Amino acid sequence: MRSSDLLLSFAATALAARPFLNEPDTGIDDVMGNLTAGELPPLDQIIGLPDFEWAFRHARPAKNYTYYRNGAAGEWSYRNNLEAYSRFRLRPRVMVDITNIESTLSTTILGHNFSAPFFISPAARADYANEVAEAGLVQGAYEGNILYMAALYAKLSIEEIAAAKPTNDTQVTFQQVYLDANDTATKILFERAEKAGSKAIVFTVDSAADGNRHRALRYGVGSADSSYSYITWDYYQKLQNMTTLPVIIKGIMTVEDAVTAVEKGAPAIMLSNHGGRQLDGSPSALEVALEIYQQAPQVFNQTEVYADGGVRYGADALKLLALGCKAVGLGRPFMYANAYGAAGVKKAIDIMKHEIALDAANMGVADIKKINPSFMKWENNNWYS
Numbered sequence: 001m002r003s004s005d006l007l008l009s010f011a012a013t014a015l016a017a018r019p020f021l022n023e024p025d026t027g028i029d030d031v032m033g034n035l036t037a038g039e040l041p042p043l044d045q046i047i048g049l050p051d052f053e054w055a056f057r058h059a060r061p062a063k064n065y066t067y068y069r070n071g072a073a074g075e076w077s078y079r080n081n082l083e084a085y086s087r088f089r090l091r092p093r094v095m096v097d098i099t100n101i102e103s104t105l106s107t108t109i110l111g112h113n114f115s116a117p118f119f120i121s122p123a124a125r126a127d128y129a130n131e132v133a134e135a136g137l138v139q140g141a142y143e144g145n146i147l148y149m150a151a152l153y154a155k156l157s158i159e160e161i162a163a164a165k166p167t168n169d170t171q172v173t174f175q176q177v178y179l180d181a182n183d184t185a186t187k188i189l190f191e192r193a194e195k196a197g198s199k200a201i202v203f204t205v206d207s208a209a210d211g212n213r214h215r216a217l218r219y220g221v222g223s224a225d226s227s228y229s230y231i232t233w234d235y236y237q238k239l240q241n242m243t244t245l246p247v248i249i250k251g252i253m254t255v256e257d258a259v260t261a262v263e264k265g266a267p268a269i270m271l272s273n274h275g276g277r278q279l280d281g282s283p284s285a286l287e288v289a290l291e292i293y294q295q296a297p298q299v300f301n302q303t304e305v306y307a308d309g310g311v312r313y314g315a316d317a318l319k320l321l322a323l324g325c326k327a328v329g330l331g332r333p334f335m336y337a338n339a340y341g342a343a344g345v346k347k348a349i350d351i352m353k354h355e356i357a358l359d360a361a362n363m364g365v366a367d368i369k370k371i372n373p374s375f376m377k378w379e380n381n382n383w384y385s
C-alpha cells in the first residue's frame with residue numbers, strides 16, 4: 001500500500017470512530033456542573049433518567065458508582081445494550097387520534113394490575129445509593145404503582161423489604177433468587193418469599209459463573225471468586241414443583257432457550273444479559289427479542305415475555321413492546337434514582353410514564369397495548385453511518 005493510501009485508510013478509520021455516550025450530552029453539565037462534590041442536584045431539576053446517573057456520579061463515592069455502573073470485561077455488551085435502541089428506526093404514523101394514550105399505559109404482569117408496562121429489575125446492594133436501601137425502591141414502586149422485583153442479595157432481608165411496604169397486603173412484588181442446588185435451603189427460601197407476600201419467583205439463570213468484572217474489581221466491588229452454579233432445565237422443572245408460586249426465568253439470550261422455556265412450562269421469561277455485567281459479547285434484549293420475533297414469534301403468545309437492559313427513554317421501552325414484550329425492566333436508572341430515596345424512584349417512574357406516552361403519541365400509537373412490529377424498521381441501521 002502506498003503511504004498516501006495508508007494515510008487515507010487511517011483517516012477513514014478516524015472519521016468512522018465516534019464516542020460512546022454513556023450519558024448523552026443534553027446540557028446538564030452546563031446547568032449543574034458547579035455543584036459541590038457530594039451534593040445531589042435538586043430533584044425537580046432532574047429531567048430524564050440519565051440525569052440520575054449524573055447526579056449519583058457527582059454525589060456518591062466512586063466505589064458505589066462503580067458497583068452500579070460496571071459491565072463485564074471490556075464492557076462491549078454494556079455499551080451495546082444502550083446503543084442497540086438507536087440502531088433501529090421508528091416508523092411513526094400520522095393522522096391518528098392519540099389523545100387518550102395516557103389511559104392505555106396500565107397493564108397486567110402475570111395477572112397482577114400495574115399502572116405501566118415497566119418494572120424495577122432486581123439489583124443487589126441498594127444501600128450503595130441510600131441508607132434506606134431497598135425501602136426506597138419498594139416504596140417508590142408502590143407510589144408509582146409499578147412492579148418491584150426484589151433482589152436476593154439485597155441489603156434488607158426478604159422480611160424487612162416486606163415490612164417496608166406502605167401497605168403490606170396489597171402491593172405485589174416478585175422475589176429474585178440465585179440458587180445453589182441445595183433443596184432444603186431452596187424450599188426455605190421459597191417459603192420465606194411466599195410468606196413475605198411475593199407473588200412470583202424470578203430465577204436468574206444467566207449467571208452460572210461469576211461475572212468477569214474489571215472495572216468493579218479495581219474498587220473491590222467485583223466478583224472476586226469463581227464459583228459455578230448448577231442451573232439446568234431439569235433443575236428448573238424440579239424447582240417448579242417446590243413452590244406454588246410461578247417461577248419466571250430471567251436471563252434468556254437466544255430463541256432456542258426461549259422456545260425450550262415454553263416447552264418446560266415457564267409462565268414468563270425475561271430476556272436479559274444482566275445489564276451486560278455477566279458475559280461480554282452477550283446480546284442486548286432488543287436483539288434477542290428480534291431474533292425471537294423473526295424465528296419463533298409464537299413465543300410472545302405462549303408465555304409472558306419481559307425484557308431488560310439499557311432502557312433509558314420511553315422510545316426504548318416502546319421498541320421492546322412493539323416486538324411483543326409484555327413489560328420491560330430497568331435496573332441502574334432506579335438504583336441511581338434511589339439516591340433520593342422513594343421520591344427519586346417515584347420521579348423516575350413518572351418520567352418514564354410521561355416519555356412512553358409522549359413517544360407513543362408521536363409514533364401514532366393510539367393504544368400502547370396495540371403497538372406492533374409495523375411501528376419499527378427492523379433493519380439494523382447504524383445511526384452514525
Ligand SMILES: Cc1cc2nc3c(=O)[nH]c(=O)nc-3n(C[C@H](O)[C@H](O)[C@H](O)COP(=O)(O)O)c2cc1C
Nearest residue numbers: 068121122123124151204274275309310330331332
Ligand atoms: C448494581 C446491579 C446489581 C444487580 N444485581 C442483580 C441481582 O442480584 N440479580 C439479578 O438477577 N440481576 C441483577 N442485576 C441485573 C438487573 O436485574 C438487570 O438485568 C439489569 O440491571 C438491566 O440493565 P440496566 O441496568 O441497563 O437497566 C443487577 C444490575 C445492577 C446494575
